[in-house]
Amino acid sequence: MIALGGGVPCLWLDQVDSTNDEARRRAMNGAQGPLWICARVQEKGRGRRGRQWVSKDGNLFASLLYRPVRPLSQRAQLSFVAALALHDALTHVFESLSGRLFCKWPNDLLLDGAKLAGILLESEQDWVVMGLGVNLLHAPDDSERPAISLQKATGLAIDRLDMLKALSRSTQIRVAQWEEEGFAPIREDWLARATGLGSDIVVRLEENELRGRFCGLADDGALLLRPRSLGLEGQAADPHEGMIRITAGDVFPALKGA
Ligand code: BTN
DSSP, rough: OOEEEEEEEEEEEESOOOOOHHHHHHTTOOSSSSHHHHHHHHSOOOOGGGGGGOOBBBBBBEEEOOSSSSOOOGGGHHHHHHHHHHHHHHHOOGGGGTTTTETTTTTEEETTTEEEEEEEEEETTTTTEEEEEEEESSSOOOOOSSSOOOOHHHHHOOOOOHHHHHHHHHHHHHHHHHHHHHHHHHHHHHHBBBSTTSSEEEEOOSEEEEEEEEEEEESSEEEEEESSGGTTTTTEETTTTEEESSSEEEEOOTTTTO
């Protein structure tokens, strides 16, 4: 066990199935948190929507176990808290990233338009696990969702522990802000760093796709889409705004003319 800034402990493992799974096991065994679990490699790293998260030595795999005070109904907001904390940490360590690093709904970080990091929020009973994967050295090949590593983008070798210390500090600050002030300031700061806001997007859902303009975030973090075709407006649309609220999906920029 090592201590990160602010006295938050971190269990640093050589190898694990998934740092989220280890955090979950510890929560079930009564660990109160806050507690970071990190690993050099993950054998079964997991991403959103059941995807695999390729977890090679050199990247950062970190999960924070913590027991929120705010009610269960607000927990999904924590993925925006985590994205902002990671944005804060990265731009603190690498000032040159400002203006190149953006938050992508629901919880990715894009650097120069490619995926640098992903967040997997899991929650049960009174605990949450905020799992963050950051491509420090390697980026997986994925033509549909292009990825990038910090080393490729900055030319710098990054120490994982230094990155984690910065992340732990910024997470403490953002979590405290959320616990004390609620979602409004988190939402505002996230939107100020969002990619694609006001532009045309395609949202891929489990069974179909929606097209429209990305108009903002609802109070609970749902993406607000102004549909392009009238045919979409009947589905779960907010009658006041004419917007569709989307709570889960993959976002892509709409190709011009498509
Ligand atoms: C995504 O973009 O789909 C989310 C990826 C989250 C990956 C991290 S790595 C640390 C933690 N452990 C996991 O198994 N997943 C998360």
